[in-house]
Amino acid sequence: MNKPAKLHPRNLHHGRYNLAELCRSYPALQAYLVLNPAGEQTINFSEPAAVQALNAALLKHYYHVDYWQLPPGYLCPPIPGRADYIHTAADLLAGPDGVPTGKQITLLDIGCGANLIYPIIASRSYGWRCIGSDIDTVALKAAQLIIDSNPPLKGQISLRRQPDNNAILRGIIKPDDQFALTVCNPPFYASAVEAAAANQRKRFNLKLADSPQQRNFGGQQHELWCPGGELAFIGQMISESVAFASQVGWFSSLVSQQSHLKTLLAKARQAGAAEVKQINMQQGQKSSHLLAWRF
Structure with missing residues (x-):
């Protein structure tokens, strides 16, 4: 599979997946290899188990994570795009000597899920101390x-x-916490219907012919949608961030819809943020945006 052409320079996932190397690192991936119409090896991206095996192989090969398993139906995010967010957000902290590393930097992941992708990439790439939060006890x-x-x-x-x-x-x-950076992958959709429609469009674009109700990347309700979708969720996070202005260096969130950025940028400024940034990211055909603000 072709990988995004415009990933962050420090992202480890440029170019095509080297499936032979990944299988050597994580032999269980071998069982999920198939041939595409051009006769090239790939995996069946419509099969959740294959997607999870690919992620486990990537985490083993690049980040030396030996065990990575998810409960059935939980979000299994594409790792290259998640790594792009971490590296892009890391640039917010960069000084004359580059991005700071080590445990003196603490990152907070809002909604870490069962997958723990952001803390894994941040801790293994930069040695940061990471705290993941979630409402889901199973996750x-x-x-x-x-x-x-x-x-x-x-x-x-x-x-x-x-x-x-x-x-x-x-x-x-908590009152004594100090975070250099917060990250968040918010629930993008405003309802189950909206999430299902987006999933069906994605499967059509990827030419996945099986059940449109099946999510190859999984996702529980609270991982995918909430009342008001990402606009309401991030807006609430901006409002709450005011109370923690002295405890966090940069607040940030992924934003999936460009149409939401104008409203969110204005809300951050109205909340009193001293600096607000919109950083566009491109992963192949997919565009996403990082919204960051600090007081």
Whole structure:
């Protein structure tokens, strides 16, 4: 499969997947290899187990994560795009000597899910200390098993449960916390119907002919949609961020729809942010945006 052509320079996932190398690192991937119409080896991207095996192979090969498994039906995100967010966000922290590394930098991932992708990439790429938060106890249990099963992640990543389903930062950021950066992959859609329609369009574009209800990348309800979608979610996060202005260097979130950026940029400025940035990212045919603000 061709990989995005405009990934961040520090992203490890430029070019095509080297399936032979990935299989040597993670032999279980071999079972999911198929031939495309051109006779080239690939995987069946319509099969959730194949997508999870590919992610496990990428994490093993590039980040030395030996164990990575998800509960059935949980979000299994494309790793190259997630890595792009981390490296792009890392540039916000860069000084004359480049991006700071080591445990003196602490990252907070809002909605880490069971996959723990952002903390894994951040801790393994930069040595940062990472905290992942989520409302889902099943996701947090799976994420904790990933940490416990991989010595390089112990002492680097810890987890917190959000006790209030109506809060984002409140209840997670404690009075003594200091974070250099927060990241977030918000629920993009405003309803289950909207999420299902987007999934069907994606499967059509990828020429996946099986059931449109099946998500090759998975996703629980709270991972995919919430009332008001990403516009409402990020807007609430901006409002809550005011209370933690002195405890966080940069707040940030992924934004999937360009049409939402004008409203969110204005909201961040109205909240009193001293600096607001919109950074566009391109992964092949897919465009996404990083919204960042600080006080």
